[in-house]
Amino acid sequence: MIEEAAKLLARSRFAIAFTGAGISAESGVPTFRGFNGLWKKYRPEELATPEAFRKDPYLVWxxxxxxxxxxxxxxxNRAHHALAELERMGILKAVITQNVDDLHREAGTKNLIELHGNIFRMKCTSCDYREDLKESGRLDEFLAEKSLPRCPNCGSLLRPDVVWFGEPLPRKALDEAFKLAERADLVLVIGTSGIVYPAAYIPQIVKETGGxxxxxxxxESGITPIADVFLRCSAVEAMEKLMSRVEVLVG
Known part of the structure; x- marks a missing residue:
């Protein structure tokens, strides 16, 4: 199966990747529903909503x-780095992710679409202001602050720049993801349940357009029934094996 997948990948002309929480699990990123300790008396889903933020922004922040x-x-991890290397080789044209952990960017991926936002960014609740706390170098300072963050432009509250329960995906990001899926002749689907829509349409679009x-x-996931090749293993194990074969095939 690895050999078949490697040949498909090496021969592809416009490959994309679609990733979910599974690719970051081996980096030690805790899953959303895996939080406990301080938060065991709360349901995280109840804290990740616009309603929760309006009711108690201190608690949400x-x-x-x-x-x-x-x-x-x-x-x-090595799976993130493998995708970045495939991009550098010209095989992979984009990574579309449901993750908010910023690990694809840290690994070196350039053409990245974050469907659910980025946990290290903030955005204003009233105007177009955004701040990336990593890029601004203010992450440590921000985490130590006790007061609620406010927009330097209009004074309104800032909120995490992530998609909360009940909110639509960013239109621009979703449109771009769908356009890439329509062009793609192959999609690598890594570590996603494939049941969260509209994001789960991405592999289906690739399949329907002949990819x-x-x-x-x-x-197995919601994607497995349409998969041409199903590699039942972890992201790191699969990507390491794939990369070793792809590098040989492309010379």
């Missing part, structure tokens, strides 16, 4: 600062 502090200690679907997942 405390939760997200806690998540930021946990996630920033993670590092890209190939390679799925990497330890378990």
């Amino acid at each position: 405390e939760f997200y600062k806690w998540r930021m502090d946990l996630i920033r200690k993670a590092r890209p 190939k679907v390679i799925e990497i997942n330890p378990d």
Whole structure:
């Protein structure tokens, strides 16, 4: 199966990747529903909503600062780096991710579409202001602040620049993802359940337009029935094996 997947990937002219939480699990990024300790008396889903933010922005920001502090200690794993290398080789044209952990960018991926936002960015609740706390170098300072963050332009509250429960995906990012899927002749689907729509349409679009679907997942998912190749293993194991064969095939 690895050989078949490697040949498809090496021969592709416009390959894309679609990733979910599974690719970051081996970097130690805790899953959203895996949080416990301080937050075991809350349901995280109840803290990740516009309604929760309006009701108690202090509590929501405390939760997200806690998540930021946990996630920033993670590092890209060999699967993230393999995707970045495939991009450098000219095989992979883009990575579309449902993750908010920023690990694809840290690994070196350039053409990255973040469907669910980025946990290290903030955006204003009233105007177009955004701030990337990593790029501004203010992450440590921000995590230590006790007051609610406010927009330097209009004074309104800032919120995490992520998609909360009940919110639509960013239109621009979703449109770009769909256009890439329509062009793609292959999609690598890594570590996603394939049941969260509209993002789960991406592999289906590739399939419907004649492209190939390679799925990497330890378990079957909503994508498995349409996969041309299903690699039942972890993201790191599969991508290491794939890369070793692809590098030989492309010379």
